[in-house]
Amino acid sequence: MKLVHHGAHEGVTGSCHQLFYGDKNSLLVDCGIFQGDDAKKHPSPEIEFPIDTLHAMLLTHVHIDHAGRIPYLLSAGFDKPIYCSHPTARLLPLVMEDALKIGFTRSRRLIEKFLHHIGKLLRPIDYHVWQTIQDGVRIRLSPAGHVLGSTIFEVELPDKKRVVFSGDIGTGHDPLLKKPMFPDQADLLVLESTYGDKLHPSDADRTKILKRVLQRTLDDKGVTIIPAFSLGRTQALLYEMNHIFEDLQASAGRSLLKRVDVIVDSPLASRFTQLYKEMKPYWGQEAQHLMQTDDQPLVFENLTTVGDHREHRDTLNYLDKSNLPAIVIAGSGMCTGGRVVNYLKRFLDRSTTDIVFVGYQAGGTPGNHLSRGSKWVRLDGRRYEVAADMHRISGYSAHADQADLIEFVSQMKQPPGEIRLVHGDYQPKRTLAEKLTQFGHSVSL
Template sequence: MIDIIHHGATTGVTGSCHELTLGLVAASEPNNTAGILVDCGLFQGQEKGSSASASDLSIDFPIAHIRALVVTHVHIDHVGRIPYLLAAGFEGPIICSEPSALMLPEILEDALKIGFTRDKRLIDRVLELIRTRLVPVPYGQWHPVFSEPNGSLSVRLQRAGHILGSAYVECEAVSGVERERVVFSGDLGAPHAPLLQEPASPEQADRLVIESTYGDKDHESRETRRYRLKTILEHALADGGTVLIPAFSIGRTQELLYEIEGLIHEFRHDAVTDGVAWDNLEIVVDSPLAAEFTSIYRKLKPFWNGEAAELIRQGRHPLSFEQLTVINSHEDHQNAVEYLTRSHRPCVVLAGSGMCAGGRVVNYLKAMLGEARNDVLFVGYQAAGTPGRDILIYGPRGGWVEFDGCRFDIRARVHQVGGYSAHAGQSDLIRFIEGIAKKPREIRVVHGDDSAKRAFKQCLDGLGYPRVLIPNK
């Protein structure tokens, strides 16, 4: 028997963790099984397990039969519970793409400091253990997980176009006389994303587990969102305010820098606001983690797409340009918040965290939300229960948001450019599925709000897919 079990991302968009299990002997001995986990992520916002208590983060399902963990990409909602998986006794390999192998210890170091321990020696021990378990696998290459007389499993990673190193997972599973190709989408990216090669559909998928973050809507085209970004920045900066962009450290920050560099290059002598040309606009990245991953992205240029590689050949540096300032130290961060709060210098600040649930962006928001001359620009999904969702919903109504038990009035203008989401839109998801030569006999819709999942299922039902499920656990 070949079975799929879900341990997360069924009641929202975070906590991704899925299990593929194979029976290895006859049905008379059903307990002899082996399997893999695909991702082991953290819950965020109001979704199941979202608080930072040990009981919520602990691994509450059997793992003795799990032979390997396969990581689709290194966003925290896909990898954040890995330290707890190790603590629960998992001793298998961690299979991922080559770029993800480079980035995973970095993202988990930050996660460990926030939710696990501040003990540097313990953190170093955990990270070293993770490094010894990493098995980097090139895209498009089958990798055997196990092979036994009554069952075998191999996996192959393909580009997902979500962030650098992201992958969807093809699983070739054999259990007795049963053979099946099972595909886990991870998070799929939209076509034509900056820096990334877009995903191609798998050649085969008997069963498909697919995300649905934007299963109910499509994004703006890249060209449309690029010029909308330009328009928003010009209007926002006209009154000498600061544009705050809560940005995810991996993926979104680098894509935004790429697009902003392109705007500066194209409109360099035009005025972004009175007295300030695009060429003189200061762009600030105030997030040590985002700065670190931007540096790693630069090292991974061989994995960039053709468009980005051509810019490099032209002598441009889309992730390291003259107008870019990176703030690392906490003291410099405090000085920047104070200076921008009292000055009227036009500035664009990218700071984590992306959902405003922590990180340095919170200090900017506390200081600047109360002034109408400032603007907040969201470019990514905001999960229910996060301050980012509250600002997005209540900000245009003149409402308030709570940080550290205190209310802060929202007088700053609030904008959203959905096209900069790293997730595929509904049409992109459909295109991915329709590109599979033979229709999957079963599709499981996960990783989305209820409304998005229902809309996406309805769309797939209308296209004639025989069995479309929305797992509830």
């Protein structure tokens, strides 16, 4: 057994791991793109490793740092099964379509041809069921609680050695997601470490912070911009805002409909949200319970979704001229591109603007510079001065923190033989390794 890392070993992005079980047999776990500083070290998205030994791919979830290089993998000749959860199989075509438009082609015919090809390779599997995939290799999927459909893979090799790939583990506090499941055992546990040196605030604290920012938006009639990934973070924010606005309306004794606009400016996020609604059986218990009294927890009266580019441009101009406060959720989550960049260009220099970061900001990205309090930022090659207030709410992170990661290991019925830390910068990995070592675990970086 040998594990080779093609990404997310010495950084956070570009997850891609190859598990060899013999000289001519291997599995690929994820195939994501590099972002931020990682992308500078790996400027080409092309597949630069041999794929002739690959018999299958295991896809933990559809975020682009785990799935974004799949088009390049297929272009390199990969035509083996892609195993994943049922929600991932539904969501992946949307992610691939978006990736193809950015990196390959906008030809509808070519996109449809590719989506048909990848559709034939997808092999969705139920959670909690062992499945033999080939050559005596068995896999079992469990919820990871990171985004809808995110998966922990247990891999049992022909010699009965068991390797567990955590993928990205959630906090267990997102009401829209099932909580992460703990594997029983592992000879090798490949564990993410994004927040291996940090603790997130409590759910109550994160809600309090977001409520305070939204109240400030109402008071100063400014614009609050929330860079968020189209999948997962956007839906979690909509769910939370629904509750916050209900509280604000109850305390004010009147509707917020004409007092504030809430805008989701991302066609992809809107399509993801629709798929979220269609996959309610995969939601967490809290959201399932809420469905008994609120059949649309992701929709509220002052919510608007923006479609094509013309509507996006009109929305920018409308917000620029109106005195009505607005909250805008737009991608990308690290401000590396997408529609959020246009909002930043337009509103960064205003003191009534608030920027709320609710997820990880990779080093070298505009989001990282802004979230650290920089007084200027470079967007599309041009320098922009910053007068807006910055807020970081790590409690909305879709990633487990240090305590969650330690609990994930400690809840296993048998301690893992070895833990390999991936998907983390040097300091978080080092800090988490020291903590796990203190508990008697064998850890490698």
